[in-house]
Amino acid sequence: MPTCAGMTIRLLETYGIEVIFGIPGVHNVELYRGLEGSSVRHVTPRHEQGAGFMADGYARATGKVGVCFTVSGPGLTNILTAMGQAYADSVPMLVISTVNPLDQLGAPVGALHELRAQRNLAAEVSAFSQTILSPAQLSEALARAMAVFSSARPRPVYLEIPVDVLTAAADDEQPVVSPLPTRPSPAPAALDAAAEMLRKARTPLVVLGGGAVSASAEARQLIERLDAPAILTVNARGLLPPHHPLLAGENLGAAPMREALRDADVVLAVGTELGETEMYPAPVEPVVSGKLIRIDIDAEQLTRKPFAHLPLLGDAAGALAGFSALLAPREGGDGVHRAAALRAAQTAALPASIAPYRRLMAALDEALPGAVYVGDSTQTVYAANQFFRPRQPRSFFNASTGYGTLGYGLPAAIGAAIGVGPARPVVALGGDGGVLFSIGELASAVEAEVPVIVLLWNNGGYGEIRDYMTGRGIARLGVDLKVPDFITIARGFGCHGARIESFDELRAELTAAAARRVPTILEIRDDAAFLAEG
Incomplete structure (x- = not known):
């Protein structure tokens, strides 16, 4: 029997959605029943925030809509940060979540994943948020979302479907795909x-x-x-x-x-x-x-x-x-x-302090012409924002602008790599502090066979904040961190890992990375002697 869940997948396919980043749970598994046999690729992140960042990177690199599935309650609250980044930087992202049954909305009973007003949380970081109260509302809601992405300022849209609506019969409802408006031109x-x-x-x-x-x-x-x-x-x-x-x-x-x-x-x-x-x-x-x-x-x-x-x-x-x-x-x-x-x-x-980063980015550009660079909030990115010139659009973006989140670079690079495919290398520019926010997504990349390259700048903590505190005479508290052996961790995930000690080694590793089907983690210490060359 056709259900609202199956109708959701059919509509997404018809609107040209190719990839969904999501984590299944007991509240949203009916969506996965509809995914079986569809043309949509599903990628499983290890955290809903990672799902949102992947969708963000996918959308920025391709110009297409990034789509996420989450469960109710913690699934939504986990993805809100990623939605905030996408909202600030005008990224088209569709988040479809479940919510508790209709008879529990607005009447808390202590149910699993219960929030008093889940949709209101998402409203702060979306162009609009809507609760789908019946299968009959689904076509119009998705059309509104696609209209935002195609003809308005593209920001996240949040749709939530109560679990009993998700399984409701939709045999009387024909999926309606609306013609989308084009972007207006000035008068x-x-x-x-x-x-x-x-x-x-x-x-x-x-x-x-x-x-x-x-x-x-x-x-x-x-x-x-x-x-x-x-x-x-x-x-x-x-x-x-x-x-x-x-x-x-x-x-x-x-x-x-x-x-x-x-x-x-x-x-x-x-x-x-x-x-x-x-x-x-x-x-x-x-x-x-x-x-x-x-x-x-x-x-x-x-x-x-x-x-x-x-x-x-x-x-x-x-x-x-x-x-x-x-x-x-x-x-x-x-x-x-x-x-x-x-x-x-x-x-x-340009300050003299960014000279090592200029040499580093020049080496990357020489070894990987036409690569996509996806950055976290990290010193490499703060420096590159001042001088780096990619060779084509949608090839350099990061989380240091707009909302300014940490942990963005790795999952967003995975999403970008899925979007552009193996023909173009994708480099995640991250620091040791930010990478630890989302390092579990290496498992997602290995599983999805995404050969993303992670250039990990290791300065033993939150280096930018450490410098900021020092410059203002504030004691360095909370910024000098215990940092793990990233190469061992990378290999534990099934990735290739190497610690870089020369530009020749960097170029060789970058060339080899492009031929792999698993992520490559290249760690560079901020005090590495070769960075002072030239």
């Missing part, structure tokens, strides 16, 4: 006004954010027509190739970038919050002295600081293509010269 009058502002600009500057990650061709075309230097936020890395003459830099918090924002007579900011987590090493509010044009899919975002002289509501790709149709190529501009000067100034402003 023609607003595009005309913005194009006129850009046409008259003498020193235009473009800032591209994660909201433009699917508009690489359109962004490049407009920047070249404007002859305007472009700054890329962390989530926009790769929108311009590393050696593009109009690529001005990356770190919005660096003094040369802040000065460029103040000096430009028109700044075009596309799909970016211009938020404090982009400002390293210290959060500062960006100041735009000239006119600011902002493009965003989220109307609310357009009303936040810094305030735009001209806010444009709509899709980045549509808006950028619309500008290019309205603007003739700028003749005799100095954009290439200005971009080169900014690149040189940003490089000169």
Whole structure:
């Protein structure tokens, strides 16, 4: 007999869902009855937070929706942190959970996994949350979720299904797949006004954010027509190739970038919050002295600081293509010269302390051209955020922006590797502290035959916080940790592990890792002598 659980799987298949990250439990096993024989691949994490991070990495690397199954109660509370990271960074994630039977909702009886208002917890980190009260509501709820992912600011959506609804007969319900709306383009009058502002600009500057990650061709075309230097936020890395003459830099918090924002007579900011987590090493509010044009899919975002002289509501790709149709190529501009000067100034402003990380990332890029880099909140990533230039979009993202979680890097890299497949290597950039948050997911990667590479930066604790405390004269309490033998642990999981002592050894290990079907853990001590070379 068709049930709501089986209907859920059929609808997900029809919407093109290819992978689900989930942990079965007594409350959601009926969903797994529906998975049997379907085209959907199931990956079993070792913790629901890992499931959420895997779905996040999968979505960022592919542009597809990351889907998770959880049980009620602790399953939901475990995944909330991952949903918070995805919410902050606008990642499309669908979380489907169970909840206790209908007659227990709002009337606590002390049942297993009971929460007083489970859906309300998820509401804080989702575009919307809904309890499915009957099979008849399922099609519409999933259509709403897919509409958020396809045409609005893509953030997590939470759907919960009471266990008795999950098993309810759905033979009278035909799964309805709704045509999804496309992303809106800005109003023609607003595009005309913005194009006129850009046409008259003498020193235009473009800032591209994660909201433009699917508009690489359109962004490049407009920047070249404007002859305007472009700054890329962390989530926009790769929108311009590393050696593009109009690529001005990356770190919005660096003094040369802040000065460029103040000096430009028109700044075009596309799909970016211009938020404090982009400002390293210290959060500062960006100041735009000239006119600011902002493009965003989220109307609310357009009303936040810094305030735009001209806010444009709509899709980045549509808006950028619309500008290019309205603007003739700028003749005799100095954009290439200005971009080169900014690149040189940003490089000169880099602190000497990040030199080892620059050598490390250069070695990685040389050995694994075109790799995807997924970062935790760790010193390697904080450094790379200031200078690293991946070769294509969706190839460098991490948890140090937005919500700023620890433990993200390893599971998110596993999700990314499942999404992009074996043709592209995926590197998790993690530290000893963060990796210990989610090290159990190595078992998931081995089980799923995911050859993710973990570059583990070992500084014996929470190094970034340790430095922060030292700099403020605070005693180093709670930051110098007992660190295990990671290589032994890696081998215990069935992974390959090695401690790196030279760049030649690193290159050899990276080359070998690409041919394996299990994860590779490469540990580098922060005091390793070879890091001082060059």
